[in-house]
Amino acid sequence: MAGGVGNGEEGWRRSGIEVSALQFGYEGQPPVFARFNLRIAPGSRCLLVGANGSGKTTLLKILAGKHMVGGRDVVRVLNGSAFHDTQLVCNGDLSYLGGSWSRTIGSAGDVPLQGDFSAEHMIFGDDLSHLLHIGFCINVAITFVAYPNLLGTKGYVVVVAITFIVFDGVDPVRREKLIDLLDIDLQWRMHKVSDGQRRRVQICMGLLHPYKVLLLDEITVDLDVVTRMDLLDFFKEECEQREATIVYATHIFDGLETWATDVAYIQEGELRKSAKYSDIEELKRCQKLAVSSGVMAPI
Numbered sequence: 001m002a003g004g005v006g007n008g009e010e011g012w013r014r015s016g017i018e019v020s021a022l023q024f025g026y027e028g029q030p031p032v033f034a035r036f037n038l039r040i041a042p043g044s045r046c047l048l049v050g051a052n053g054s055g056k057t058t059l060l061k062i063l064a065g066k067h068m069v070g071g072r073d074v075v076r077v078l079n080g081s082a083f084h085d086t087q088l089v090c091n092g093d094l095s096y097l098g099g100s101w102s103r104t105i106g107s108a109g110d111v112p113l114q115g116d117f118s119a120e121h122m123i124f125g126d127d128l129s130h131l132l133h134i135g136f137c138i139n140v141a142i143t144f145v146a147y148p149n150l151l152g153t154k155g156y157v158v159v160v161a162i163t164f165i166v167f168d169g170v171d172p173v174r175r176e177k178l179i180d181l182l183d184i185d186l187q188w189r190m191h192k193v194s195d196g197q198r199r200r201v202q203i204c205m206g207l208l209h210p211y212k213v214l215l216l217d218e219i220t221v222d223l224d225v226v227t228r229m230d231l232l233d234f235f236k237e238e239c240e241q242r243e244a245t246i247v248y249a250t251h252i253f254d255g256l257e258t259w260a261t262d263v264a265y266i267q268e269g270e271l272r273k274s275a276k277y278s279d280i281e282e283l284k285r286c287q288k289l290a291v292s293s294g295v296m297a298p299i
């Protein structure tokens with residue numbers, strides 16, 4: 001799936017996804033992938049399709065660095081090794097959103113999220129960072145009142161924005177946009193919300209950092225139609241504006257007719273077909289295969 005949005009071979013290597021001769025199997029099980037190859041160009045929105053058990057989740061987890069495979073060159077993401085270069089995940093460049101309600105916490109890995117937390121706590125973090133934000137804003141406000149000409153209005157806004165970002169690494173404008181987009185009530189208690197509401201908080205947390213590669217495993221399945229479409233629009237905007245790359249495994253194709261740029265069809269651990277949405281003939285062949293094997297409705 002080479003090609004894509006404004007990328008030469010060099011740019012592609014820097015920010016795309018490349019899987020070369022991947023071999024992987026779960027302990028004591030036959031291999032899921034025997035010699036699997038895949039290339040996804042930066043800026044792509046790639047649909048990953050295939051029957052139950054074909055290896056989609058396994059592949060996304062491998063791309064997310066959750067399984068160790070071969071050497072450093074087997075799975076390259078953003079010019080790094082997905083498994084070995086842990087900073088890819090830690091700095092938010094590589095984000096994986098899967099089925100389980102968990103949070104990746106440094107070297108502790110995926111920690112299940114349970115207990116009586118508020119949505120606000122999940123999204124904003126602990127009270128201390130909240131208090132630091134408030135304290136800093138009061139300080140800046142006092143400075144602004146005492147020395148109104150020191151920074152000017154624009155300078156004031158810039159300082160507040162930068163400080164928010166430096167304090168917890170999250171852009172407050174992006175966070176507000178996501179809370180609004182996903183229609184999240186910050187007072188929700190996470191042990192008392194519906195599956196769809198819990199999923200919205202999970203998605204919000206996973207998108208707080210402006211990822212470069214986003215791996216989505218059936219995450220829109222619990223969402224109502226309006227939220228799902230809003231989210232798909234948001235993803236499209238992110239790919240077009242920032243050249244982010246999205247790989248989205250799903251069995252639900254409603255509304256994806258014009259969304260995807262690429263489709264990759266996996267069958268029994270092999271890439272049977274891949275096509276660009278602009279390559280109509282190849283795409284039709286790819287879809288035909290997926291439709292004929294019952295994993296995909298005609299799109």
Ligand SMILES: Nc1ncnc2c1ncn2[C@@H]1O[C@H](COP(=O)(O)OP(=O)(O)OP(=O)(O)O)[C@@H](O)[C@H]1O
Binds near residue numbers: 027050051053056059
């Ligand atoms: N933790 C595990 N241990 C052992 N085998 C596993 C494990 N997870 C998945 N498998 C096996 O690996 C194969 C691929 O599973 P995977 O979950 O990647 O498929 P999938 O395409 O995501 O399926 P679905 O569409 O149902 O989500 C299956 O045969 C499955 O039984």
